[in-house]
Amino acid sequence: MTKVSNRSQQLSLSPIRKLVPFADAAEARGTKVYYLNIGQPDIKTPPKAIQRLKETPIDILKYSPSSGINSYRKKLPKYFKRYGIQVVPEDIMITTGASEAIFLSLMAIMDIGDELIIPEPFYANYSGFAAMAGVKIVPVTSSIENNFALPPVHFIQEKITPKTKAILLCNPNNPTGYVYPRSVLEELSSIVKAKGIYLIIDEVYREFVYNDTPFCSGLELPGMKQEIVIVDSISKRYSACGARVGSIITRNHALLRAILKYAQFRLSSPGLGQILAEAAIDLAPTYLEEVTTEYDRRRQHLFARLSAIPKVICYLPEGAFYLFAQLPIDNADRFCQWLLESFSHEGQTVMLAPGSGFYASPGLGEKEIRIAYVLNTKDLDAAMDCLEIALAKYPGRD
Ligand SMILES: Cc1ncc(COP(=O)(O)O)c(C=O)c1O
Known part of the structure; x- marks a missing residue:
């Protein structure tokens, strides 16, 4: 009987990717998934x-x-x-x-x-x-x-x-x-x-x-x-x-x-x-200025949408392209899986990264999620529609 190392057994799956099989299954059922779980931007790699x-x-x-x-x-x-x-x-x-x-x-x-x-x-x-x-x-x-x-x-x-x-x-x-x-x-x-x-x-x-x-x-x-x-x-x-x-x-x-x-x-x-x-390195500095302006627009938009959802605790992030929010839910791992497994709104849902995997201290981040604002504002809007409706329907709502 072969075994894997103790080291591998002690490792956890990444909170950013561990729900991918549920997202794949949702897509296989024909549900559109907005991927806000991972820092993969939809911005084009510079064509030049x-x-x-x-x-x-x-x-x-x-x-x-x-x-x-x-x-x-x-x-x-x-x-x-x-x-x-x-x-x-x-x-x-x-x-x-x-x-x-x-x-x-x-x-x-x-x-x-x-x-x-x-x-x-x-x-x-x-x-x-x-x-x-x-x-x-x-x-x-x-x-x-x-x-x-x-x-x-x-x-x-x-x-x-x-x-x-x-x-x-x-x-x-x-x-x-x-x-x-x-x-x-x-x-x-x-x-x-x-x-x-x-x-x-x-x-x-x-x-x-x-x-x-x-x-x-x-x-x-x-x-x-x-x-x-x-x-x-x-x-x-x-x-x-x-x-x-x-x-x-x-x-x-x-x-x-x-x-x-x-x-x-x-x-x-x-x-x-x-x-x-x-x-x-030869790209004009305006390339990065434009990209930063675009993320700023997404940041403001995401913050406005999240702040309007009752009992969501969030703040306006100052940099990068993530927001770590607290949701009125029992457990973010369960909620993020439920979003992919049991929820859809007009054939769409959203994938988020549950918060606990971003902490080393046990028990922290259980009601928190990370949102990557890597999608354009139209897609972000559709994703936030899903989140808002999902929070109203989720059986484990606080
Ligand atoms: C803070 C931070 N460091 C490192 C990485 C990994 O970057 P790379 O794609 O260059 O390996 C990421 C990717 O999301 C990140 O967010």
Whole structure:
């Protein structure tokens, strides 16, 4: 009798994807499903970048260098320079999406049993990467009453033990939309510097900031050559999730040398995706401005619709393209499954991500859901019609 590892048995399915079989079954019954469970935008991947990829002469699809295609690594500093950030190609490791960037960073920084502090709710896949690296997540809980702002930093400081090797932030935040002000990042950087630990910041949504607080990258924090590790990706920026191209940016070259060992074992990141990524750097800055304006429109629309539904608790997110709301229901896992299994309105329904999988603390998020505003306002409207009617009909309504 064969068995799977204890590690695999302890892993949970992703809250973002675990209900997919129910969505497939709903579609098989002819129900239209609005997918607001996953950060897969309906925005077109820039045609100019796709065209450049098509025009690239390719006779052998070779492995690329483990750190990334040289011309792409050399060009990336141009992208950062637009934001006033100075980096050199030697600070950059190209990865297979931000997903691999996070995993490789954890592998290079942490040993089995080490502790990683993360504000919760957090991007659910961090749990998976931590489990794969044998690392324990120590959560610091933020709450919907405060629009999921980071609790005062002394709460983080109190969690640091000799086993703590890093703090992991997502800025702008998935799933809450919170944007870390510069002052908070500076406070955190003093803490990590004093303790000799890392501050890993996942900045895959760095462009999508809608309020007046300007986005502050970890790369802008002065005197943090050793401690700061930035995770980046083209998945969201250029609506190119399938290209599977991300990066790690750090001025800590000893750390990059450690990461390179893992990168060599996996050979290389997708070459075709990197050609597309390199072409995207030449897009006019207006491309990203227009996309951000579109997400802002969706954000306002979603917030207006949700706020009008009785007993739904929500807030206007400041960044990324997610909203984490509390619903008047008994249990979000049951509700999200019910939406797909037992509900439809005019042949349509909506798929949402249940909240509990975004927390490390047991019992939290049971009435919360994450909504990704990745669909155009017309589709968002139809999805919100479904949600509103579903909440009125759901047998487990609070
Ligand atoms: C915060 C965050 N980090 C990382 C990822 C993974 O990105 P990639 O497609 O580059 O692996 C996502 C995807 O949704 C994300 O939201």
